[in-house]
Amino acid sequence: MLTGTFFCVDAHTCGNPVRLVTSGHPPLMGNSMSEKRQDFIRRFDWIRQALMFEPRGHAMMSGAFLYPPCSEGSDGALLFIETSGALPMCGHGTIGAVTAALEQGLLKPRVEGRVYLDVPAGQIEVEYERQGHKITHVKIQNVPSFMAIADGVVNVPGLGEIRFDVAYGGNYYAIVDPQPNYPGLEHWSAAKLLHFSPMLREAANQAYQCTHPLDPSIQGISHVQWTGRARHKGSDSANAVFYGSGAIDRSPCGTGTSARMAQLYAKGKLRVGDSFVHESIIGSQFVGRIEALTNLAEKDAIVPSIQGWARTIGYNQILVDDGDPYAHGFEVN
Secondary structure, three states, X not given: OOOEEEEEEEEEEOOEEEEEEOOOOOOOXXXXXXXXXXXXXXXXXXXXXXXXXXXXXXXXXXXXXXXXXXXXXXXXEEEEEEOOEOOOOOHHHHHHHHHHHHHOOOOOOOEOOEEEEEEOOEEEEEEEEEEOOEEEEEEEEOOOEEEEEEEEEEEEOOOEEEEEEEEEOOOEEEEEOOEOOXXXXXXXXXXXXXXXXHHHHHHHHHHOOOEOOOOOOOEOEEEEEEEEOOOOOOOOEEEEEEEOOOEEOOOOOHHHHHHHHHHHHHOOOOOOXXXXXXXXXXXXXXXXXXXXXXXXXXXXXXXXXXEEOEEEEEEEEEEEOOOOOOOOOEOOO
């Protein structure tokens, strides 16, 4: 019997949903969050499907479980879930989960204003500001990010040749900048993005192999980032990130912003200390910054930070019962 009751705090980060699951956590085997993530995928992926897919979720739904820390110096740990799977890292998910957990008293940092969290991609440092009982913003110092593939080329049915770079920011992104067969995000509708993204991702994964140099469980291009000219004051660039089978991130995407900064650094367009204001498809903004340089298994990488905000929007007790023919969710493609 795969059944359960899950209490959740629902929030959104700059427009994209975050469902913080506060009860019903499955016991996970492993010493690190990477190992626990792999155990969750093997034994408990039905929970992700039930909580993220319809009828309890939707195509854009994402969430997180808050677990005790599993490394020295950490205040807690996060396991990320969304319609595309259990992710190594999720930037908007971290901002939303931390905001909800702090406001609900579920996360108690040793030092006010700073928490250290274990995530499947490594350990991250999180700064936040509190006004009364509200968290006004969250800043993540993310995992090392790097350019993985420069100047990839594939043919996409209906578009023709598309050039892209692949960069890692906690997940692998195919980043598509304006070019002859893609005029830029400002010229495309959401429907067009949803139509071409799966084909580009499939072609890119067939043509190129991506495996994290320190964790082979992190592999494959999972996200597609389409870039374009910003529409709002203060933004440096706009983007829309496609994930899952039919989702476009409503936030500027945290790991996507990290990957974008790694790409721009590799191309000489950003330097250490530079800020980068990234705009989402709905106009919300993350403030990114290249904090430092590092080396990852003899590969040059940046240490990026991402700052954004989240709002708690409700409480949700979700029932999963095998007697329901749609207990474990469904997708409509």
